[in-house]
Every structure is written in structure tokens, then in C-alpha cells.
Amino acid sequence: MVTVPLNDNIDAWRSASAIEEWWATPSQRGITRPYSAAEVAQLRDIFPEGEGASAMGLLLRETLTRHARDQTVNLTISAGDGVTAQVLAESGLDVIYASGGVSAMSDVTTKDPSTDLSDYTYDTVPSKVATLYRSQLVHARMAQLSGKPYRIVPIIADADSGFGFQSSVMKVVKLFVQAGVAGFHIDDLLSGCKRYDGKDGVGYVIVPVSEAVRRHIAAKLQLDIMGAEVVSIHRTDAETATHITSTVDPRDRPFILGASIAQPHDAASAPDYKTWIQAADLRTLDEAFAASHPALFDEFTAQTKGKNTSEALLVAAKLAPDFYWSADAARTVQGWFPFRGGVEAAIARAIVCAPYTDASWACQTKPYNPPAVEAFAKRVHAAVPGRWLAYNWTVLPAEFAKSKEVAEAPEKLAKLGYVYQWMPVGGMTAVGIGAKSSAQAIKEGGVSGFLQNAERVQGKQRDLLYWLLDLAKLSDQAQEIIGTGL
Numbered sequence: 176m177v178t179v180p181l182n183d184n185i186d187a188w189r190s191a192s193a194i195e196e197w198w199a200t201p202s203q204r205g206i207t208r209p210y211s212a213a214e215v216a217q218l219r220d221i222f223p224e225g226e227g228a229s230a231m232g233l234l235l236r237e238t239l240t241r242h243a244r245d246q247t248v249n250l251t252i253s254a255g256d257g258v259t260a261q262v263l264a265e266s267g268l269d270v271i272y273a274s275g276g277v278s279a280m281s282d283v284t285t286k287d288p289s290t291d292l293s294d295y296t297y298d299t300v301p302s303k304v305a306t307l308y309r310s311q312l313v314h315a316r317m318a319q320l321s322g323k324p325y326r327i328v329p330i331i332a333d334a335d336s337g338f339g340f341q342s343s344v345m346k347v348v349k350l351f352v353q354a355g356v357a358g359f360h361i362d363d364l365l366s367g368c369k370r371y372d373g374k375d376g377v378g379y380v381i382v383p384v385s386e387a388v389r390r391h392i393a394a395k396l397q398l399d400i401m402g403a404e405v406v407s408i409h410r411t412d413a414e415t416a417t418h419i420t421s422t423v424d425p426r427d428r429p430f431i432l433g434a435s436i437a438q439p440h441d442a443a444s445a446p447d448y449k450t451w452i453q454a455a456d457l458r459t460l461d462e463a464f465a466a467s468h469p470a471l472f473d474e475f476t477a478q479t480k481g482k483n484t485s486e487a488l489l490v491a492a493k494l495a496p497d498f499y500w501s502a503d504a505a506r507t508v509q510g511w512f513p514f515r516g517g518v519e520a521a522i523a524r525a526i527v528c529a530p531y532t533d534a535s536w537a538c539q540t541k542p543y544n545p546p547a548v549e550a551f552a553k554r555v556h557a558a559v560p561g562r563w564l565a566y567n568w569t570v571l572p573a574e575f576a577k578s579k580e581v582a583e584a585p586e587k588l589a590k591l592g593y594v595y596q597w598m599p600v601g602g603m604t605a606v607g608i609g610a611k612s613s614a615q616a617i618k619e620g621g622v623s624g625f626l627q628n629a630e631r632v633q634g635k636q637r638d639l640l641y642w643l644l645d646l647a648k649l650s651d652q653a654q655e656i657i658g659t660g661l
């Protein structure tokens with residue numbers, strides 16, 4: 176048997192009481208865990224390996240708490256490389272985002288960029304985080320050596336849908352923690368099947384809310400196993416969703432649509448899906464029953480409390496044998512059910528998932544919509560006071576740049592509790608702008624044009640050599656310490 180001198184510490188690290196003590200601390204005590212500290216202790220490794228991520232996680236918690244308290248704007252963009260990360264940190268931004276979409280489109284582990292479909296290998300964004308985190312470590316070392324101040328900025332990363340089932344959620348979270356992440360978001364999408372043109376009547380497909388909850392519990396379990404302070408963000412795509420994979424969860428019933436007019440064939444065997452759903456007059460079960468049997472609706476509501484669509488449909492059939500409604504008939508060829516996406520569905524999901532996560536985010540794929548943004552904040556806060564909220568500025572039409580409403584919006588959102596706001600694709604735009612202005616300067620003025628342009632943007636030419644010379648001090652210092660004595 177191998178013995179290590181740290182046995183006592185290891186026993187403490189793997190003890191249920193130490194875990195319980197940690198769960199009672201301010202960062203952890205708000206979380207609902209459907210498992211015990213003893214069960215987590217059994218799954219712990221001999222050594223903890225999340226120290227860097229925990230430090231970053233605590234820093235992020237501090238940052239979000241400060242912005243929530245002061246109602247200040249915390250706005251940032253993504254970074255895909257160490258240079259961008261460093262510039263964002265030096266410029267005073269409080270968070271760096273590691274985007275799945277930007278990675279998908281520009282730099283994936285398999286080296287074959289494509290659409291943002293969450294079908295890239297799951298080590299892609301963790302590996303990006305490692306780059307952003309480790310380059311910050313190097314800069315902190317450089318600064319320490321030269322006695323200069325430095326900033327470490329926490330990284331929030333995109334965990335997409337967790338890349339499969341619960342085990343893959345745990346694996347991607349583990350990689351994130353090992354990489355030094357401060358926070359991550361997990362969504363409720365079905366991986367790999369976004370349709371952007373809507374040509375087939377299907378856009379975003381989500382999973383039942385119970386599956387979203389299980390993803391968050393799996394993620395939290397992995398954080399608990401690793402003892403990591405990392406912030407977990409609930410993301411829902413329910414605002415955009417057009418379909419859901421299953422009708423099993425009663426909490427999804429208010430948004431599941433079915434045919435209220437019987438058709439000769441199911442939607443899946445119809446020549447044109449969109450024409451079929453129009454003819455079938457899609458409604459929720461409750462809407463259809465209320466419209467066809469208003470006198471029985473109160474009785475129906477009372478008897479179907481907490482029931483999913485199939486169970487509620489049985490009640491409807493007993494109360495009114497002539498009633499017709501079918502979610503099954505409206506399934507797509509893949510078996511997905513029509514879903515009424517919107518802010519109501521996003522709010523419902525945010526409230527259900529809040530106990531297992533630290534922050535809530537309804538992903539935006541349409542231009543800024545103030546009433547929806549406000550409704551989400553107010554209703555989520557009514558259910559979960561003080562909840563951290565996030566907002567993505569993704570769809571940014573050119574006219575936004577000059578609109579007064581959008582200019583004032585980040586501040587307005589900060590007052591509503593949106594403590595983290597970001598332009599997810601902004602890192603790609605920023606790199607593109609830098610490259611484009613450099614290329615233009617070279618074309619117009621050669622070496623001198625390039626240098627003048629760099630100086631104009633960066634303020635001082637020192638920045639051009641900063642990395643090379645200051646980094647070199649680190650290796651020079653190591654050589655100095657090793658010496659020439661032998």
C-alpha cells in the first residue's frame with residue numbers, strides 16, 4: 176500500500192463534515208442539493224485540483240455582488256486568445272467570456288470550424304479557458320517580477336447543453352474547473368440541431384425542464400466533488416424555442432402546443448409541415464379545452480393540477496368525450512412537439528432551475544425587447560429576490576449603434592439586476608477590427624503606417640514590444656537563479 180505524508184489532510188478533504196461546513200458558507204448555502212455530503216465525499220479524488228478555479232469563482236462572486244449592490248454595468252465581450260484577454264483585463268473590464276459560438280466558428284479542437292451548433296468536441300471551450308486563464312497567470316508573474324500592478328479577470332465560459340447526458344455534463348465541468356474557469360452556463364437546448372432559416376418550421380429545440388434541472392444538478396455535483404467555488408449560470412433558450420423533445424414534464428404543459436382540429440394524417444407524414452400546423456390550429460391543451468368547453472374549464476383545471484399533457488388529456492376525455500386535442504399528431508418527423516416559446520416560458524424555467532444554480536439568463540436571439548427584459552427581471556426577482564441576472568447583447572443591428580434607447584439600456588438593465596451583460600461574439604469582431612485596421616495601415620503606409628496606426632490605437636509604442644521584453648524577464652530571471660555554477 177502506498178502511503179503519503181498528507182493522509183490526515185486527505186481524510187479531512189474527503190470527509191462529509193468538511194463538505195457540510197463548506198456548504199454552509201455564504202457562496203454555497205443558497206443551493207439546493209438533492210444529495211448528501213457523504214455521497215459527495217465518496218466520489219472525491221484524493222487531491223483537490225480546483226484551487227485556481229475556486230479563486231476565480233470567488234473573484235467572480237465578488238464582482239457580481241459589487242455590481243448588484245451598486246447597480247453598475249458589468250459589460251464585456253468574448254476573448255479567444257491571450258492577447259485579447261490581456262487587453263480586456265488591462266482596459267478594466269471585469270469579466271472575460273469564452274464563447275462556444277466564437278470557438279465553433281473560428282477555433283475548435285478538431286481544427287474544423289463550422290456553425291454554432293454545439294456539435295464540436297467538448298474540450299474545445301475548456302481548452303480556450305485554459306489559454307485565457309494561463310496567459311493571465313503569466314502576466315501576473317511578469318508584473319510581480321517588475322513590481323507593477325496587474326489585474327486578474329474571471330472567465331465565464333459556455334458549456335452549451337453539456338454535450339450529451341449527465342456524464343458528459345460532469346466531464347465538461349471537470350475540464351472547466353481544471354482549466355481555471357470562474358463561471359459557466361448550461362442551457363436547455365438539444366445539442367446539434369438548431370435550424371437558423373426556419374425553413375422546415377423548426378428553429379431551436381429544447382428539452383423538458385426536468386432534464387435542464389438534471390443538467391444543473393450534474394454540474395453542481397461535479398463542482399462539489401472538486402470543491403470548486405465556480406459560479407453556475409442557468410441559461411434557457413425557451414424564448415426562442417419552437418419545439419420540445421418530450422411532453423413528460425407537467426411544468427412544460429402551459430407551453431406545449433397540439434392540434435385542436437383533427438387532420439387526416441399526422442404532421443410527420445404531411446407533405447408540408449408548416450401548412451399542416453396551420454390547418455391544425457395549434458393551441459395548448461388548456462386553451463383548446465377552454466375554447467371548446469368553457470363551462471367545464473374550472474373542473475378541468477381543478478382535476479389536472481400538476482398533471483402533464485397526457486394525464487390532463489385523459490381528464491379532458493372523461494369530462495368531454497367529444498373533445499379533440501393532440502400533441503402527438505403535431506410531432507415533427509424527429510418526434511419533437513411544437514412549443515410556444517416566449518418570455519413566459521423563459522421565466523417559468525428560470526424559476527424552476529434557480530435553486531440549483533447561481534444566476535439566471537434567458538438567451539436573446541432577437542433584437543432588444545425592453546418589456547420582455549423587464550418582465551423577466553421583475554418576475555424572477557419576485558420569486559427569487561436578489562437573483563443575479565445575465566443579458567446577452569447578441570443581435571445588434573447597425574442602427575442600434577446610434578439609438579438612444581440602446582445607449583441607455585445597459586445601465587437600465589443593471590438597475591433591473593442584470594449584473595452580467597456581454598456581447599458574446601464581440602471578441603471575434605474586436606480581433607477582426609484590429610486585423611483590418613492593421614492591414615489597411617500597411618497597405619496605405621507600409622511599416623511606418625502600421626506603427627503609427629498601432630500607436631494611435633494603443634497610446635504608446637511600448638505595447639508593441641511589451642510582451643516580448645517583459646516575458647523575457649521571466650526566463651532571464653530563471654536562468655539567473657539557475658546560475659552558471661557548474
Ligand SMILES: C[C@](O)(C(=O)O)[C@H](CC(=O)O)C(=O)O
Nearest residue numbers: 274275276277291333569599
Ligand atoms: C452566447 C452564445 O452561446 C455563444 O456561443 O457565444 C451564442 C452566441 C451566438 O451564436 O450568437 C448564443 O447566443 O447562442
Ligand SMILES: [Mg+2]
Nearest residue numbers: 274275276333
Ligand atoms: Mg454558445
